[in-house]
Amino acid sequence: xxxxxxxxxxxxxxxxxxxxxxxxxxxxxxxxxxxxxxxxxxxxxxxxxxxxxxxxxxxxxxxxxxxxxxxxxxxxxxxxxxxxxxxxxxxxxxxxxxxxxxxxxxxxxxxxxxxxxxxxxxxxxxxxxxxxxxxxxxxxxxxxxxxxxxxxxxxxxxxxxxxxxxxxxxxxxxxxxxxxxxxxxxxxxxxxxxxxxxxxxxxxxxxxxxxxxxxxxxxxxxxxxxxxxxxxxxxxxxxxxxxxxxxxxxxxxxxxxxxxxxxxxxxxxxxxxxxxxxxxxxxxxxxxxxxxxxxxxxxxxxxxxxxxxxxxxxxxxxxxxxxxxxxxxxxxxxxxxxxxxxxxxxxxxxxxxxxxxxxxxxxxxxxxxxxxxxxxxxxxxxxxxxxxxxxxxxxxxxxxxxxxx
Amino acid sequence: xxxxxxxxxxxxxxxxxxxxxxxxxxxxxxxxxxxxxxxxxxxxxxxxxxxxxxxxxxxxxxxxxxxxxxxxxxxxxxxxxxxxxxxxxxxxxxxxxxxxxxxxxxxxxxxxxxxxxxxxxxxxxxxxxxxxxxxxxxxxxxxxxxxxxxxxxxxxxxxxxxxxxxxxxxxxxxxxxxxxxxxxxxxxxxxxxxxxxxxxxxxxxxxxxxxxxxxxxxxxxxxxxxxxxxxxxxxxxxxxxxxxxxxxxxxxxxxxxxxxxxxxxxxxxxxxxxxxxxxxxxxxxxxxxxxxxxxxxxxxxxxxxxxxxxxxxxxxxxxxxxxxxxxxxxxxxxxxxxxxxxxxxxxxxxxxxxxxxxxxxxxxxxxxxxxxxxxxxxxxxxxxxxxxxxxxxxxxxxxxxxxxx
Numbered sequence: 001x002x003x004x005x006x007x008x009x010x011x012x013x014x015x016x017x018x019x020x021x022x023x024x025x026x027x028x029x030x031x032x033x034x035x036x037x038x039x040x041x042x043x044x045x046x047x048x049x050x051x052x053x054x055x056x057x058x059x060x061x062x063x064x065x066x067x068x069x070x071x072x073x074x075x076x077x078x079x080x081x082x083x084x085x086x087x088x089x090x091x092x093x094x095x096x097x098x099x100x101x102x103x104x105x106x107x108x109x110x111x112x113x114x115x116x117x118x119x120x121x122x123x124x125x126x127x128x129x130x131x132x133x134x135x136x137x138x139x140x141x142x143x144x145x146x147x148x149x150x151x152x153x154x155x156x157x158x159x160x161x162x163x164x165x166x167x168x169x170x171x172x173x174x175x176x177x178x179x180x181x182x183x184x185x186x187x188x189x190x191x192x193x194x195x196x197x198x199x200x201x202x203x204x205x206x207x208x209x210x211x212x213x214x215x216x217x218x219x220x221x222x223x224x225x226x227x228x229x230x231x232x233x234x235x236x237x238x239x240x241x242x243x244x245x246x247x248x249x250x251x252x253x254x255x256x257x258x259x260x261x262x263x264x265x266x267x268x269x270x271x272x273x274x275x276x277x278x279x280x281x282x283x284x285x286x287x288x289x290x291x292x293x294x295x296x297x298x299x300x301x302x303x304x305x306x307x308x309x310x311x312x313x314x315x316x317x318x319x320x321x322x323x324x325x326x327x328x329x330x331x332x333x334x335x336x337x338x339x340x341x342x343x344x345x346x347x348x349x350x351x352x353x354x355x356x357x358x359x360x361x362x363x364x365x366x367x368x369x370x371x372x373x374x375x376x377x378x379x380x381x382x383x384x385x386x387x388x389x390x391x392x393x394x395x396x397x398x399x400x401x402x403x404x405x
Numbered sequence: 406x407x408x409x410x411x412x413x414x415x416x417x418x419x420x421x422x423x424x425x426x427x428x429x430x431x432x433x434x435x436x437x438x439x440x441x442x443x444x445x446x447x448x449x450x451x452x453x454x455x456x457x458x459x460x461x462x463x464x465x466x467x468x469x470x471x472x473x474x475x476x477x478x479x480x481x482x483x484x485x486x487x488x489x490x491x492x493x494x495x496x497x498x499x500x501x502x503x504x505x506x507x508x509x510x511x512x513x514x515x516x517x518x519x520x521x522x523x524x525x526x527x528x529x530x531x532x533x534x535x536x537x538x539x540x541x542x543x544x545x546x547x548x549x550x551x552x553x554x555x556x557x558x559x560x561x562x563x564x565x566x567x568x569x570x571x572x573x574x575x576x577x578x579x580x581x582x583x584x585x586x587x588x589x590x591x592x593x594x595x596x597x598x599x600x601x602x603x604x605x606x607x608x609x610x611x612x613x614x615x616x617x618x619x620x621x622x623x624x625x626x627x628x629x630x631x632x633x634x635x636x637x638x639x640x641x642x643x644x645x646x647x648x649x650x651x652x653x654x655x656x657x658x659x660x661x662x663x664x665x666x667x668x669x670x671x672x673x674x675x676x677x678x679x680x681x682x683x684x685x686x687x688x689x690x691x692x693x694x695x696x697x698x699x700x701x702x703x704x705x706x707x708x709x710x711x712x713x714x715x716x717x718x719x720x721x722x723x724x725x726x727x728x729x730x731x732x733x734x735x736x737x738x739x740x741x742x743x744x745x746x747x748x749x750x751x752x753x754x755x756x757x758x759x760x761x762x763x764x765x766x767x768x769x770x771x772x773x774x775x776x777x778x779x780x781x782x783x784x785x786x787x788x789x790x791x792x793x794x795x796x797x798x799x800x801x802x803x804x805x806x807x808x809x810x
Contacts, residue, residue, distance in 0.1 A: 078577055401716060403477065
């Protein structure tokens, strides 16, 4: 198949990651030399930038800047929370026709894969030749088909190092320490909290994820038990932990305190950018343990946006893979593939090795992937060795720590 | 003067840092070969470990473990919040007599320098020869005499990188972002938020420190102005910001909401380990700006204990200096100096160079050091180039970031 002539559009969408710009640069560097693609247009703030025709020509960006951008967290093109419906996608398609856009690369999560899918179907229906590729990104690691998502390893590296250091801090000044980790529906990132343990006496001693219904009374029991044994307790909690009725614990709190519950354009409740859940759990523990432990020290930290945006601490494995996902999408498009989502397939066996493949957009769009039961312990308050084996190669090298007591 | 025969005790105190173990290892490696010092006793949890005689013999720890410990954040010996009074110091002194302790190294802040001073005076009064050295540490950078404190550079590096990445995240999905930084009385660490800026359009756009009385109405005005100009605003706030009556804004909040205000054994109010201040400021901004900006996105993160305990991201300059402070204390003690606190003196001129000197314990004890007026802008919502010049060498190399918009 001959190389299609026309312009390319690249957009970034959803919550950014530390390596989403690696994928961006992977696409740009692969397309840059192609004479059949006169312009590589970067859409400012994803689909919203497309419909407003807010573009910059990425062919004009020099290599030094591109490499710095690749190493910079967050979406260098600007991101968007818009979830395009049919009418929105129609506007996108019209802009593409008007600007002779024949290649569309959309870096994002499952919602972005779905937007790409809709635009692709419209192009098909209009008999307009368009190459549409979704490039995965999310710190949540909750996309289907792919072994893991670009962005997860770097966020996991941050979380693992944060817990490892905080555990030593908590051992220095013992007490109960709660750390709230991002993860609305899936516990992948919270699970990464265990990856930096020096030994089994180190925290996190308890790990709670959204996949397991959270019972506040069982929580107090778990903490009491650890505290009685070790004289301290470090706890990892997903922001999205929910009770048996699937109501987030954070929402329970907001309603209890009479706060307005903020929702985004997707109808999701705001869980990040607030310390409320950690403070609630902290207060709950204090009031339930104060009779036995009069001077109990309880602290809560909410890691917040640092998990996805901290500069200078990405996983080198994640950086390489995110770059390669961008390149692969561009290569497939140039080679004549009309659409797809890039997925990473892990080789069987003990040596970590990834190959990059094409999946159908519809198989990645919309639905998400929770942690499997084999990665969670029976008590519902920890992760298994199988998870550790799965995740260790993704976070790159962790600092080698030591202890005296 | 001949080398004094007897054992050594080392303790760590107060809020740990990412390099407090570098100082510990600096002392150990300098004393390790001395035959006149049979035992180097590590006190478990500072002065509390001394009075309980909870020691480990640090001569028995192998070099690999020591090097790993040096690179590990938090106090490997365990820390303590105890502030010893005369009676407590008397007990410390008795334990020293009993165990033939002739060298005492105490790594801590101004309270620790004061404890060292009291113990030293007791030894003098009892005509008991004792070498007493205080080794500075604090992420707060608020000790007197010394140019800066070990621990500040690493915490500053974390804060600078966190702000730099979060600024790109906030540019991706624009809105108002508040980040609460540690610092009860002094704004040194909050000031470090500016060190990773790519250019002047980048955040933090506003910086509030405890040295300047915080006025909530002026705060709203400042944010409105920045938001009108840039369409977004990233804000750095010290946890200890206080109103004109010196009441912390966080305490105002606690009292307003009817929460118990937790205090430590020094009578200090708990400011860390809670997201309350950030959430309060966030709510205040939303309610005061909602008429003009209906869908305003306001988020707050409280960096919490990660600032002092994050593993694997210390400033290399800070690591070297903390190590050297430990060595210097041990060298002075071995050379016959009877007491003192180690201070770092910066050479005049453009090249950053530090020399290590002895200061009197009484000059470092108790009182603290705020940011000078020359480091704060006139509006009271930012820092000056003089501060940037002062702090840049301390945080080591920061990641080189890039932007497209």
